[in-house]
Amino acid sequence: MASVRLKNVTKVFEKNVVAVRNVNIDVEDKEFVVLVGPSGCGKSTTLRMIAGLEDVTEGEIYIGERLVNDVPPKDRDIAMVFQNYALYPHMTVYENMAFGLRLRKYPKEEIHRRVLEAAEILGIKELLDRKPKVLSGGQRQRVAVGRAIVRKPKVFLFDEPLSNLDAKVRVQMRTEISKLHRRLETTTVYVTHDQVEAMTMGDRIVVMKDGVVQQIDTPLRLYEYPRNKFVAGFIGSPAMNFVDGRIVAADDALWFDQGQFRIRVPRSKESALQPYVGKEATLGIRPEHIYPKHELEGLEEAAQMEVAVDVVEPMGSELYLYLNVGGSNFVARFPATHEIREGEKLDIAIDMRRAHFFDKSTDEAIGVVGG
Ligand SMILES: Nc1ncnc2c1ncn2[C@@H]1O[C@H](COP(=O)(O)OP(=O)(O)O)[C@@H](O)[C@H]1O
Numbered sequence: 174m175a176s177v178r179l180k181n182v183t184k185v186f187e188k189n190v191v192a193v194r195n196v197n198i199d200v201e202d203k204e205f206v207v208l209v210g211p212s213g214c215g216k217s218t219t220l221r222m223i224a225g226l227e228d229v230t231e232g233e234i235y236i237g238e239r240l241v242n243d244v245p246p247k248d249r250d251i252a253m254v255f256q257n258y259a260l261y262p263h264m265t266v267y268e269n270m271a272f273g274l275r276l277r278k279y280p281k282e283e284i285h286r287r288v289l290e291a292a293e294i295l296g297i298k299e300l301l302d303r304k305p306k307v308l309s310g311g312q313r314q315r316v317a318v319g320r321a322i323v324r325k326p327k328v329f330l331f332d333e334p335l336s337n338l339d340a341k342v343r344v345q346m347r348t349e350i351s352k353l354h355r356r357l358e359t360t361t362v363y364v365t366h367d368q369v370e371a372m373t374m375g376d377r378i379v380v381m382k383d384g385v386v387q388q389i390d391t392p393l394r395l396y397e398y399p400r401n402k403f404v405a406g407f408i409g410s411p412a413m414n415f416v417d418g419r420i421v422a423a424d425d426a427l428w429f430d431q432g433q434f435r436i437r438v439p440r441s442k443e444s445a446l447q448p449y450v451g452k453e454a455t456l457g458i459r460p461e462h463i464y465p466k467h468e469l470e471g472l473e474e475a476a477q478m479e480v481a482v483d484v485v486e487p488m489g490s491e492l493y494l495y496l497n498v499g500g501s502n503f504v505a506r507f508p509a510t511h512e513i514r515e516g517e518k519l520d521i522a523i524d525m526r527r528a529h530f531f532d533k534s535t536d537e538a539i540g541v542v543g544g
Pocket residue numbers: 186187190191192210211212213214215216217218219
């Protein structure tokens with residue numbers, strides 16, 4: 174097995190389209206790293222450069238200790254799984270899985286052994302004689318994964334492998350790929366635009382936007398300490414609420430002043446926000462950190478306010494509440510046990526210990542370092 178290292182990697186397509194800009198990523202041996210970001214942010218291009226399917230314009234890519242910039246894809250000891258499965262329609266499942274090994278002139282018995290082993294792991298033994306066209310989407314995706322694992326490569330590369338599957342199968346395959354990784358421990362780089370997939374599967378996550386890496390961190394740290402407003406809004410569902418306002422000093426405390434209302438800055442964040450007094454800032458509150466007022470009774474860092482309930486969305490186990498106060502809109506997540514009607518006034522409390530503040534001019538998080 175092997176690490177994967179991208180050092181100052183840039184990819185420029187013709188007409189000066191910069192798809193990937195000065196990217197640095199260190200994937201450790203046996204690690205499962207997810208590249209996530211909106212469509213067009215450079216995820217596939219990054220993966221394809223690791224695979225050798227695209228040239229690197231600038232920078233270096235290492236697999237293990239070996240610089241692979243000039244190594245052809247077939248000699249990189251990687252296996253890639255694509256969104257569209259790319260199975261050969263005229264071959265059976267068995268032949269599809271055996272094909273790569275045949276090309277590499279593996280002995281017949283070895284091929285047979287590996288295909289059966291992979292089929293066993295993936296639970297597709299009874300499909301080995303079938304052709305892809307009679308398989309379901311989930312089964313085809315398993316075959317595509319099987320074709321990768323028979324190779325026993327140093328690195329697995331996945332490009333949105335679950336995007337074509339319906340929601341239920343997608344959740345199931347997500348778990349299966351995670352289990353497979355725990356079993357095989359093969360270094361993996363996995364691309365998705367789905368932040369839930371990223372959060373549930375990745376040891377670490379690389380968040381990209383416009384070809385630039387925004388943050389590389391564990392799922393929990395991305396959630397707790399997003400480094401900028403983009404990461405803060407991308408990770409978490411429903412997304413973090415943002416309110417623009419100004420930091421002011423009054424009554425021996427700092428306040429976030431929205432114009433129509435103000436919220437006390439918790440003591441723990443005062444020193445980081447001190448330089449912003451008199452300046453604009455953005456307050457970020459996750460929907461799950463807004464509570465019915467009485468639930469945070471006695472908490473010093475609770476910001477209480479009366480809000481109007483615009484819309485109530487029942488989600489089964491919880492309610493999404495669309496709230497309005499002083500012209501600012503918030504989404505809140507409450508347990509479904511609360512009876513709340515559209516149009517009513519509601520007393521809420523925000524747990525300001527979990528609040529985030531961003532520099533209005535740069536969108537950088539205030540007081541978050543490292544990561
Ligand atoms: N072969 C290509 N030629 C020109 N531009 C490309 C090519 N492939 C991708 N791009 C551009 O590079 C950017 C990143 O694309 P891509 O890596 O496919 O993004 P993602 O996988 O994150 O959706 C996009 O602007 C896309 O249009």
